[in-house]
Amino acid sequence: MNILNRLAKKNLKLNKKRTIVTIIGIILATALITGVTTIVTSFQTSRVEHQKEVEGDYHYEFIGIPRDEIEKIAKNENVDKIFVTSVDNSYEDNSEDYNTKYNVYIKFKDLDKRLDTVGTILDLNMDNYKAMNNIVKAENKLLDDKTKKYELNINNVLIQLEGGGYRDSTEEMAYYLAFIIIIVIVIISVYCIKNSFNISMSERIREIGMLTSIGATKKQIKKEILHEAYLIGLIAIPIGLILGTLGIYIILSIIQKSLSEELFGMKFVFSLNLLSILIAIIFSIAVIYFSSIGTAIKASKVEPIEAIRENKDIKLNKNTIKSSKFIKKIFGISGDIAYKNLKRSKRKYGTTIVSITLSIIAFITVMSFVNYTNKINEILYGDISYDVQVYGDYKELSKIAKDSEIINYSLLSIKDANLLNYDGHVTAESNLKGTDYPSPENISIVSLGEQEYSRYIQRLGLNYEDVKDKAILYDYKLRTIEEGQKDRYLLYRVYNFKEGDYITYSINSDNEDIKSYEIEIAKIANQKPMYLVNSNTSYLIVSDEYWNNVEESVFGVESVLSIVTDNAEETMEYIQNKFDGIYDGIVNIDKAEKERKAQIITIIVFLSLFIVITTLIGVTNIFNIVTTNMELRKPEFANLKSIGMTKKEFNRMIRLETIFYCIKSLIIGIPIGLILSYILYKAFEINFAGLEFIWPISAILISILAVLIIIGAIMKYSITRINKQNIIETLRKECI
Amino acid sequence: MEILKVENLTKIYGKDENKVIAVDNVSFSINKGDFIAIVGSSGSGKSTLLHLIGGVDKPTSGKVYIEGKDIYALDNDELAIFRRRNIGIIYQFYNLLPILNVVENITLPCELDGKNVDKTKLNELLRTLSLENRKLYLPNELSGGQQQRVAIGRALINNPAIVLADEPTGNLDSKSSEDIVNLLKKANKKYNQTIIMITHDLDIAKEADRIIKIEDGKIV
Numbered sequence: 001m002n003i004l005n006r007l008a009k010k011n012l013k014l015n016k017k018r019t020i021v022t023i024i025g026i027i028l029a030t031a032l033i034t035g036v037t038t039i040v041t042s043f044q045t046s047r048v049e050h051q052k053e054v055e056g057d058y059h060y061e062f063i064g065i066p067r068d069e070i071e072k073i074a075k076n077e078n079v080d081k082i083f084v085t086s087v088d089n090s091y092e093d094n095s096e097d098y099n100t101k102y103n104v105y106i107k108f109k110d111l112d113k114r115l116d117t118v119g120t121i122l123d124l125n126m127d128n129y130k131a132m133n134n135i136v137k138a139e140n141k142l143l144d145d146k147t148k149k150y151e152l153n154i155n156n157v158l159i160q161l162e163g164g165g166y167r168d169s170t171e172e173m174a175y176y177l178a179f180i181i182i183i184v185i186v187i188i189s190v191y192c193i194k195n196s197f198n199i200s201m202s203e204r205i206r207e208i209g210m211l212t213s214i215g216a217t218k219k220q221i222k223k224e225i226l227h228e229a230y231l232i233g234l235i236a237i238p239i240g241l242i243l244g245t246l247g248i249y250i251i252l253s254i255i256q257k258s259l260s261e262e263l264f265g266m267k268f269v270f271s272l273n274l275l276s277i278l279i280a281i282i283f284s285i286a287v288i289y290f291s292s293i294g295t296a297i298k299a300s301k302v303e304p305i306e307a308i309r310e311n312k313d314i315k316l317n318k319n320t321i322k323s324s325k326f327i328k329k330i331f332g333i334s335g336d337i338a339y340k341n342l343k344r345s346k347r348k349y350g351t352t353i354v355s356i357t358l359s360i361i362a363f364i365t366v367m368s369f370v371n372y373t374n375k376i377n378e379i380l381y382g383d384i385s386y387d388v389q390v391y392g393d394y395k396e397l398s399k400i401a402k403d404s405e406i407i408n409y410s411l412l413s414i415k416d417a418n419l420l421n422y423d424g425h426v427t428a429e430s431n432l433k434g435t436d437y438p439s440p441e442n443i444s445i446v447s448l449g450e451q452e453y454s455r456y457i458q459r460l461g462l463n464y465e466d467v468k469d470k471a472i473l474y475d476y477k478l479r480t481i482e483e484g485q486k487d488r489y490l491l492y493r494v495y496n497f498k499e500g501d502y503i504t505y506s507i508n509s510d511n512e513d514i515k516s517y518e519i520e521i522a523k524i525a526n527q528k529p530m531y532l533v534n535s536n537t538s539y540l541i542v543s544d545e546y547w548n549n550v551e552e553s554v555f556g557v558e559s560v561l562s563i564v565t566d567n568a569e570e571t572m573e574y575i576q577n578k579f580d581g582i583y584d585g586i587v588n589i590d591k592a593e594k595e596r597k598a599q600i601i602t603i604i605v606f607l608s609l610f611i612v613i614t615t616l617i618g619v620t621n622i623f624n625i626v627t628t629n630m631e632l633r634k635p636e637f638a639n640l641k642s643i644g645m646t647k648k649e650f651n652r653m654i655r656l657e658t659i660f661y662c663i664k665s666l667i668i669g670i671p672i673g674l675i676l677s678y679i680l681y682k683a684f685e686i687n688f689a690g691l692e693f694i695w696p697i698s699a700i701l702i703s704i705l706a707v708l709i710i711i712g713a714i715m716k717y718s719i720t721r722i723n724k725q726n727i728i729e730t731l732r733k734e735c736i
Numbered sequence: 737m738e739i740l741k742v743e744n745l746t747k748i749y750g751k752d753e754n755k756v757i758a759v760d761n762v763s764f765s766i767n768k769g770d771f772i773a774i775v776g777s778s779g780s781g782k783s784t785l786l787h788l789i790g791g792v793d794k795p796t797s798g799k800v801y802i803e804g805k806d807i808y809a810l811d812n813d814e815l816a817i818f819r820r821r822n823i824g825i826i827y828q829f830y831n832l833l834p835i836l837n838v839v840e841n842i843t844l845p846c847e848l849d850g851k852n853v854d855k856t857k858l859n860e861l862l863r864t865l866s867l868e869n870r871k872l873y874l875p876n877e878l879s880g881g882q883q884q885r886v887a888i889g890r891a892l893i894n895n896p897a898i899v900l901a902d903e904p905t906g907n908l909d910s911k912s913s914e915d916i917v918n919l920l921k922k923a924n925k926k927y928n929q930t931i932i933m934i935t936h937d938l939d940i941a942k943e944a945d946r947i948i949k950i951e952d953g954k955i956v
Contacts, residue, residue, distance in 0.1 A: 003840075003847030010835040207833055213792050214890065215820020216848050217813045305793040 004220055008227040015200060021624045022196040023236045026291075028617045029189035030240025030284040031247060032610065033182055037276035038248040040178045044161070044171060045271035051158045053267075058083070058105035059114070059164070061153040062121065065104045073104055078117040081107040111164035115139075122148040135165040181610065182283055188358050190290045192617050195355065195625050197225065197295035205302060213304035222300040229292035237284050244280065245272060338656040353661055355625075356711070357669035359618040360703045364673030365680060366607050367699035372684045375694065386410070386530075386562035388571050392583035394559040400579050401449075401561055405571075408564035411449040412532065413547070413557050417540075419443040420504040420516055422495065429492035430477070440494055442537045443505060445471075447547035448529050456529045456541065462522065468543040470522035473497060474529075475538035491691065494538050497521055503540065507550070517550065530562075615706075623714050630718040637722055651719055658715045662707050670700055739897055739930050740766040740789065745798035747784050747953075758784040760953035761798070766898075771924045772932045773944035781953040782934045783902055789932065790900045791819050803897050820845050824891025826901040831887035832875040838862075839871050842889040853893075861889045864926075865919060881912030885919065892923055899923070901933040905940060917943050 012019045058081075065073070065084075074082045084102045108114045115138060119126035124147065129138040139154055161171075201208070208221060252270045390397060394413050401411045419441050426440045448456060457467055475494040497503065499521055506516045519540070529541060565571040568588050575586060637650070674696070681693045747759040758781045766772055776782045787793040789800055791807045800807050802822060810818060824845075832841045842861065843853045862868045865885040875883055884904055891899045901920065905913035917940055923929045933944060941947050949956045 002850075003844065006840075007833070007835070014835050210831070210833065211844075211848075212816065213790070213819070213825055214845050214848070215816050215818075215823075217816040219813070220848060303793075305787055 004216075004224040005227050008224050008231060011200070011204070012228055012231060015203075018196055018200055018624060019232065021620050022193060023232055025189065025193045025196065025617050025620055026232060026236035026284070026288060027240040027243060028613055028620075029185060029193070029287050030237050030280065031244035032185050032189075032613050033283045033287075034241050034244025034277070034280040035248050036178050036181050036185070037280045038245055038270075038272060040174055041273050041276045042248065042252060042269060042271045043174060046268045047170075048158070048161045049269055050267060051155075051161055055155050055158060056105065057081070057107065057158070059107050059111070059155055059159050059162075060105070060118065061155070062104045062106070063151040063153070064101040065150060066101060070102060070104055073106065073121055076117055076120060078109050078113050079106050080109040111159060111162060114164070118142070118152075122150060122152075124148050184362060185610075186283055186287050186290075188362060189287045189617055191358055192355050192620075192622075193287065193291040194294055197229070197292050198298075199625060200228075201225070201295050201299050208299050208302045209304045212302060218300035221302070222296040225296035225299050226292060229288050229296075233285065233288045237281065237288075240284060241277065241280060245277075335653070335656045338653045338660060353665045353668070355618045355622050356662070356665035356707055357672070359615050360665065360669030360707065361673040361676060363611055363615070363703055363706075364670070364696050364699045365676045366611050368677035368680050368694065368696045370604055370607060371694045371696065372681065372691070375691065376684065387565050387568040387589055388563045388575070389587045389589055390561040390563070390575060390583050391585040391587075392559060392561075394557040396579075396582040397559045397561045399582065400575060403578070405574060406561075406563055409449075410452040410530065410562045412452070412560045412562065413447045413449075414539075414560070415445045415507060415557050416537075417443050417445050417505040417507050420506060421502075425495050425497055425501075427493055427496050429490065430494045443503075444537045444539050445505070445507070445547075445550075446529075446532065446539045446541045447544055448541060450544050452529060453541075453543055459527065460523055460525055464543070467522040468545050470520045470542075471503065471546075472523050472525050472541040473503070473521050473538065474525045474527075474532075474541060476526065476528070477538070493524075497524070499523055505540070519546075619710055622711070626711075626714050626718055630722055634722065647723060650723075654715055654719050655712075658711050662711050666704055666707060670703065673700070673703070737768045738765050739768040739770075739803055740932075741799075741801040742789065743799040743801070745785070745788055745800065746796050747781075747788060747793070748796045757953050759788060759795070762950075762953070762955055764948065764955060766930060766932065768897075768930055769924070769928045770930055771921065771943075771945045772948060773941035773946070774932060774934045774948045774950060775936060775938065775941045776950035777936065780950045782950045784953075785950065786900050786902050786932065786934055789898075790823050790825050791815050792825070817849075820848055821894055822897040824894070824896040824899040826884070826887045826891050826899070826904050828903040828906040831890070832883060834875050837872045837874055838867055838878070838886050838889075841875070841886050842893055844890060845894050849894075857893065857895075861892060864922065865889050879912070880908050881915060884908065884912070884916050888916070888919055888923070892927070892929065895927065895929075898930045898932060901931065903934055903936070905935065905937070913937075913940065 062073070070082075070084060073079060083105050085105075086100055086102050108117060112135075115126050115129055115135060118124070119129075124145070129142065132138045132141070139156075142148070143152070143154065159165075211221065249270050252268055255268055390400060394411075397411060400406060401409055422440045430440060447453070454464060457464060457472070460472065462472075473495070475497075476491055477494055478489060478491050501521050502518050503521060504516055504518050506514045519542070525541070528539065532539065563571060572586060572588055575583075677696050678693065681691070685691045742762055742764050745759055745762045746757070749756045749758060760781075762785060774782045774785065784793065788795050789802075791800070795808065802818075805818070807815060807818060833844070836844070839858070839862075840847075843858065846853045859868075862871065865888060867882070867885055867889065870878065870882065875886070878886070884907075887904075891901075899920075904920070905916050908916065920931055920933065921943060924931050931944075933940075935941050
């Protein structure tokens with residue numbers, strides 16, 4: 001075996017601890033990447049399987065096919081699978097009907113060619129359809145075509161999932177997200193693992209210089225280091241692949257067992273394919289390559305003379321290590337030395353700081369992502385937190401509400417009204433062409449019930465006495481606007497009324513004369529009350545007192561009784577039994593809500609796992625760097641001790657160093673994290689105009705705490721080890 | 737036959753008021769088979785001179801010809817390969833790769849070249865250096881004197897044009913020092929090996945054929 005390869009192997013064996021840490025780092029990175037690709041393939045497969053379960057494993061259903069035609073269809077070269085159900089025909093004339101019709105379900109081999117196949121089966125000229133150049137639109141038009149021979153149903157969702165030309169935005173988003181996450185993993189891992197290689201090199205400068213001085217070429221040195229990386233990869237990547245795959249398998253089986261399929265809206269099955277493994281391998285190799293190439297190049301540039309003299313480290317000039325008067329005054333001589341140490345080994349400590357900074361940035365960004373996902377979920381679906389909803393007439397529902405068994409509830413009443421003075425107060429956005437086009441003269445007067453009303457105004461920071469005769473206007477609407485190919489969500493206000501303005505409205509009633517009412521706007525709310533979903537009209541929220549004084553209020557008012565209960569099933573049964581007949585409808589919201597929540601929780605769990613593992617990669621490498629730096633500085637410490645620095649002063653010096661670099665990484669990391677968080681906000685805002693920026697305060701606080709604790713712990717560990725040394729032995733070793 | 741020619745070799749460190757002229761316009765030549773000692777006090781520039789001759793450091797100006805070749809006209813890779821085949825260097829400390837054993841350390845230059853090791857030469861060297869019984873030992877299992885012997889073996893394995901030794905006995909006790917110098921003399925006589933040795937010990941210097949004195953970067 002080549003001497004250099006042998007050297008590489010021996011070097012790895014020599015520094016077992018560091019080699020193992022590097023291997024662990026790469027295993028973690030590979031596992032993470034594999035985890036991401038596996039989740040994506042599992043997700044896609046799950047969606048397909050779910051659709052097959054829900055709708056059926058077919059692309060097209062042809063209705064009413066006579067028996068002799070079936071074989072013709074089956075023989076079509078583009079038909080992959082076919083199954084047939086017979087339609088229950090009523091017998092005509094009591095005779096056996098030989099003309100039984102069948103429903104034929106087929107799956108295509110090649111979805112791209114399906115128009116032609118369908119044309120053949122339906123005896124239809126598809127030229128016009130093909131000319132549309134949009135297979136999706138063509139299919140939709142096909143459904144309305146009266147000239148086709150048979151009726152059909154199209155299983156659009158399955159076609160979409162299996163790649164039939166529909167834009168699968170969920171799939172796109174999943175790939176896009178996965179790609180970003182993998183890039184982040186790669187960048188962070190490379191930065192951390194790079195350090196391991198760098199450290200091993202700085203310890204071996206002598207060796208490298210010696211090799212060069214006896215005639216090793218630059219290329220040979222470079223190859224040696226790359227060979228080390230190759231050996232590490234040989235061990236780490238397979239293990240990482242297995243761990244990543246296994247990890248997802250375990251997580252998915254646990255999810256399948258304890259959270260039933262209903263919670264997700266679909267069964268999340270584990271699935272693997274060659275492509276996902278290949279992609280994982282490629283990215284993992286990229287991690288190793290980029291981690292080691294920098295070191296390899298640096299090592300190849302080492303001049304033999306540098307190694308002999310070993311002065312590389314001390315390229316100082318006066319300005320680099322100028323004391324800061326400030327630091328000296330506050331922290332004393334220990335602080336001064338600590339500060340100088342930081343400034344001189346900018347590169348060594350620099351990489352530690354960057355590792356920590358990157359973890360901080362990742363953490364803040366991911367937390368922001370979670371915040372926005374939550375917020376959007378809230379906007380789209382409302383912050384539903386009730387379990388059972390009963391619909392009906394206000395008076396009747398009040399009876400239920402007063403029942404002793406019903407404790408936690410909100411009795412909402414909504415009355416349609418006509419806004420009389422809307423002219424001139426409608427915003428531009430509410431006039432945009434779009435799918436939901438509310439007419440501004442419709443408005444709903446809402447009474448929330450005493451309990452909920454006081455909760456609501458408290459949330460808005462209002463005082464009951466101040467607002468009881470006024471109204472709170474909530475006129476934010478969510479609509480989709482078509483912008484070319486994509487749809488965009490827009491959160492906008494319908495009216496431009498301000499606080500203090502007056503609204504004039506009338507209520508349709510049984511009376512002949514329509515009475516109009518005037519009410520002052522106490523506040524424009526930016527959050528709607530709980531239990532109210534986004535709808536077509538805006539809401540004027542009023543107090544119960546006011547509500548009861550409006551005469552027409554008690555007639556024909558739609559009411560919704562929203563109940564919070566521990567056992568939705570039980571409560572529902574109770575109401576159904578006791579109050580049967582007096583309500584219009586009753587719904588168990590609990591279940592649907594659990595589903596949605598579960599999806600969010602899963603996203604959060606995966607993201608948290610991701611953060612934890614990336615942080616682990618960072619931490620193991622920070623551990624590496626810090627302990628090695630301490631080792632390399634043993635002689636220096638021994639020196640300090642030999643001239644009389646006490647243990648206390650020494651500990652203080654090290655502690656100060658820790659604080660300096662934690663502060664430095666926080667000072668850099670937090671602003672960058674904030675910037676990325678803002679960029680993320682902008683990205684979400686593209687689809688959700690009107691979304692507000694959320695400051696990631698808790699993420700920042702947690703980062704600060706985590707950094708201080710982790711670095712502090714590592715340094716403490718190093719100090720204890722150093723304090724155990726014998727001064728003179730260390731100094732001696734330096735000279736041997 | 738002239739094997740080494742040094743022409744107006746100069747090495748300057750630093751700038752202006754911090755300028756240090758380590759080697760000041762040095763010229764001399766050495767014939768094949770010579771055993772030269774370079775002596776001088778601390779800071780006289782002898783190590784620097786040696787490094788320049790060995791192609792391990794770059795001169796500020798001047799030329800070095802080994803076997804007629806201008807070594808500083810070569811590019812980095814060519815120089816590395818040239819060094820591998822034509823120059824053997826022995827230092828005062830840390831000569832060996834701590835993770836390779838005696839044989840591996842000695843054969844390192846050949847291996848780098850990708851050539852097969854001349855087994856006969858190797859065994860002969862091991863005998864001459866009294867290392868036969870320690871073939872597979874690691875450097876940390878050897879005494880200082882033994883380590884230096886391994887270093888000499890490595891320097892000699894490729895039959896280089898010149899062997900440069902920078903204070904080879906500086907770290908050794910008197911007995912080991914004597915052994916080392918004797919070995920160098922032996923190599924010089926037996927293989928007609930040209931050797932340039934730096935030392936500050938005049939007694940050791942006397943063992944050489946010729947002494948070159950250096951003071952403040954200049955030959956005196």
